[in-house]
Amino acid sequence: MSHDTATETASNSIAFENVTKVYDDGTEAVTDVSFSVSSGETATLVGPSGCGKTTTMKMVNALVEPTTGTVSVDETPVSEYDPIELRRKVGYVIQDIGLFKHMTIEENVGIVPDIVGWSDDRIENRVTELLELVRLDDDVRTKYPQELSGGQQQRVGVARALAAEPEVMLMDEPFGALDPITREQLQNEFLDIQAGLDVTIVFVTHDIDEALKMGDKVAVLQDGELIQYDPPAELLRNPNNAFVESFLGEDRQLAQLQTVAVREVMGPANEAPTNDGGTPLSPDDTLRLAVQNWLRSETDVVPVVEDGTVVGSLSEVHIRSIFDGRSRAIEENHV
């Protein structure tokens, strides 16, 4: 959005235009929602339960049909696709994992390639490739989902969604069923995996921290209406209204720390103390982690170290700079 029209090669992979969904019983699940996701971006849909986020997501693969308005995938309205064909093109990570219990891991991962008619050899190779990608041992392929831990099952869920090389992927609370430690680990790994793929993602979650972490842009929904659609840092700095502000939480400044890397705010290397004694920071650490280390440190200024050399320093001034918008780095990154 911030780019010039000249760099408009990144087309809108998914677009919602004035979309409303009224169910047969009269409940209005989604009201006049408009937003778009550029190719290769991740949009997280977040809001309290019943806010319409899942309904919104399901309109992308025609599981739910909009009452009015248009949803487009690759610049083509969803209504013009054959729903079966569309769903085979769109990867889908299902809530509560949703692996097929009667199929082995291999069969689960290979299901979409199988129904679209890939050869057995090609499916087998693809499964090997995907298991490696999601960091699962190859010997899980003959196991059944129930034999795997929740975290492993969700890796399979991600592998299955990626199997037929989709350009668009829908993720419905993919990590919701996991314990906090496994969830965090999978979030990080998924961000790594995603960085190597060119896939547009719609990611539904009720967890605002997850939404801020996973999304290039975050859509906050309330009672079926899209309240705000912005990059995480912008959302944290300028919440649109009291609802967004309260949804972000009392600790949104802490959340904001999560969205900024040390590199973006650190001071010059020559201000760093020579003998600190605490854990040195990496420029890629989040500011949140940095604050924690800074609080534990015995000095006011903490060195930032990359590959064994001090590349910068961090003090209270640098940390505070993200809140008053004085940091040049922030301006460059988010305007």
Next chain:
Amino acid sequence: MFEPAVGSAVEAAIPLLLTGWIEYILENPDQFAVMLREHLQMVVIGVTAAIAVAVPAGIAATRHPTVGSAVMNMGAIAQTVPPLGVIALTFAFLGVGPRPAILALFLYGLLPILKNTVAGIQNVESAQVEAGRGMGMTSLQRLWRIELPLALPVIIAGIRTTIVLSVGIAYLGAFIGAGGLGQWIILGQQRYANEILLAGAIPGAILVILLDQAFGWLGARIGPTESSADDRTQTTVA
């Protein structure tokens, strides 16, 4: 006073139960083999026909609610007609021989399979079916790849019930010249010869147990969910 009497009665009965009928079978091996074959033939044909009709009907019942209630009612009516009645009513048209008996077996076998097919498919978690839909499966693919495999253990349980019922009902075949183990029951009654009666009855009971076990084993093999649930606890512990 009573105990020795009871004891001696049991003692007297045991050799009768254990030996007399075996000896009778061993004395008439050819006749026994023919009857067993006839018996099994009736059961296999009747049950196969019941499966062939009840499973598709059960699937149809889950697709269309109106068809569903009609089909279930028909299955229930078929179950309430006594097998002996079916044989008595139909042998006029179907003639003497195995055909009326097979018809009775078929009708009586429908309901358990029908009920279990419907229940099995309806009990498949909707999330599993919805996952298939979201993945781009056609409704036929969802049926073949998700609903039927997940319902199969329940359907097999229905077939087990039908087999157990059928082995018993096939004894009635002897009354209309269809042969089977029932012949020795009739003969044993006519001659007041318990060993002949038991020689007809006990192999049937053994047959039921063997077939039931075989299908139970088959059901457990086909449904991986139960056995692997145990594996899961092991994995978590390890």
